[in-house]
Each structure stands twice: as C-alpha cells, then as structure tokens.
Amino acid sequence: MDGKAPALLAGAWPQEVSTLSEEKMTQDPIAEEQAEAADQQESAEVNWEQEAAHWKAQAEEHQNRMLRAMADMDNLRRRVRKEQEDLAKYASQKIVEELLPILDNFERALAADKDSMTLESLLTGVDMVHRQMVQVFEKEGLAAIAAKGQPFDPHVHQAVMQTQDPEFDSGVVVEELQKGYMFKDRVVRPAMVKVNE
Known part of the structure; x- marks a missing residue:
C-alpha cells in the first residue's frame, strides 16, 4: 500500500464516525421517545389490566357477600315463620x-x-x-272485675238494668248479675250489672 491509503482512511473514518454519531444522536431521541412511549403504553395497559382485575375481584367479593346476606335473611325469615307457627300452635x-x-x-x-x-x-x-x-x-293473669258498689264504668261494666236504691249514689253498681273478667290488661268479658239511677 502506498502511504495515501491509510491517510485517506484516516481522514475519512473520523468523518464517517462523526456522521454516524450525528445520525445516531438525531435518531436516538426519536427512538428513545418512541420506546419510552411504548413502555409507558405497555405499563399503562398492565396497570389498567391490574386495576380492572382488582375491581373485578372486589365486585365478585361484594356480590358473594350480598348473596350470602340474602341467603341468611331467607333462612331467618323461614326460622321466624316456623317459630311463630309453633308458638300459635302450642300457645x-x-x-x-x-x-x-x-x-x-x-x-x-x-x-x-x-x-x-x-x-x-x-x-x-x-x-x-x-x-x-x-x-x-x-x-x-285472669282477674275478676270489681262491680258491686263501684262507679259504673262502660269499659268494664255492661248495664242491663237500672234501679232506684237510696242506699247507693247515682251511677253506682247496685248488683252484679254476671261476673266480668280481665285477662292481664284486656277485658275478656264485661260484668253484667244493675246500676242505680
């Protein structure tokens, strides 16, 4: 080789390298941006898929809880109905x-x-x-209703006769013809009475 070839190569090579590195520098930011955008898109898709999977799992869990609660409520209704039937049957x-x-x-x-x-x-x-x-x-809880000598009370007494008796005040029960009864706080049968006028 003559001495020109290495000089030619030596002179051309740095220029090509600098041209390549300039091209690389001008292409790299675009490629890097595209690569970053692709990475971000993949990351966003992965995040979206993870987020969707998370919310789907939450929805399934809530649905299962709701179904269990509904089943518990149905069982409770059946049990209460059975207890009420038994209570009425054996009261x-x-x-x-x-x-x-x-x-x-x-x-x-x-x-x-x-x-x-x-x-x-x-x-x-x-x-x-x-x-x-x-x-x-x-x-x-059954109790007899007091009648004779008591003031007439239409809630517990049923007047079937009236009389004029000087021994009693007006509106007082003179005689009990049939006993009346209260069951706890409810009148089962009013007392049939004769009332003084």
Whole structure:
C-alpha cells in the first residue's frame, strides 16, 4: 500500500464516525421517545389490566357477600315463620297442662261410688275443683272485675238494668248479675250489672 491509503482512511473514518454519531444522536431521541412511549403504553395497559382485575375481584367479593346476606335473611325469615307457627300452635299448651289435674279430680269424682257419696262430700269436691280452677286462671293473669258498689264504668261494666236504691249514689253498681273478667290488661268479658239511677 502506498502511504495515501491509510491517510485517506484516516481522514475519512473520523468523518464517517462523526456522521454516524450525528445520525445516531438525531435518531436516538426519536427512538428513545418512541420506546419510552411504548413502555409507558405497555405499563399503562398492565396497570389498567391490574386495576380492572382488582375491581373485578372486589365486585365478585361484594356480590358473594350480598348473596350470602340474602341467603341468611331467607333462612331467618323461614326460622321466624316456623317459630311463630309453633308458638300459635302450642300457645295454649301451658294452660292445658295446668288444667289436667282439675280434669283428673272431675274424673275421680265421677268414678266414685255413687251410693256412698253425700251432698257434703260432693260440695267439698266441687269447692276444691273451683279453687283449683281459680288458681290456674289467676296464675295465667285472669282477674275478676270489681262491680258491686263501684262507679259504673262502660269499659268494664255492661248495664242491663237500672234501679232506684237510696242506699247507693247515682251511677253506682247496685248488683252484679254476671261476673266480668280481665285477662292481664284486656277485658275478656264485661260484668253484667244493675246500676242505680
């Protein structure tokens, strides 16, 4: 080789390198921006997919909770309905159990020897059964309504007759014709009374 070739190459090479590096420099920012934009787009897509998956999971969890709550509510309704039916069906069981001994006493009296029964023993038996009945009813909340000598009260008394008696003030119950009863705070049957004018 002659001495010109290396000089030629030596002179041309730095120019090509500088041209290439200038091209690279002018192309690199655009490529870098495009690469960054592509990375950001991929990152945004990944973030969006993650966000969508997160909200989908949240929605499924809330739906499952709602379905469980609805099932619990249905079960509660069924249980309450069953309890109410049982309560209505067996509401009188307690009083029936308390009346059974009275029924037993009636059956014993009916089975007793009729020839040896006296009027006195019959009255004693009837009195005993009456006291048992009163105890059962009082225990359950039944009470007789006071009538004779009380001021007439249309809420608890039913006037069926009027009279003029100087011993009583006007509007006072003179006589009770049939007992009235209250069950707890409710009138079961008003007392039938005769009222002074």
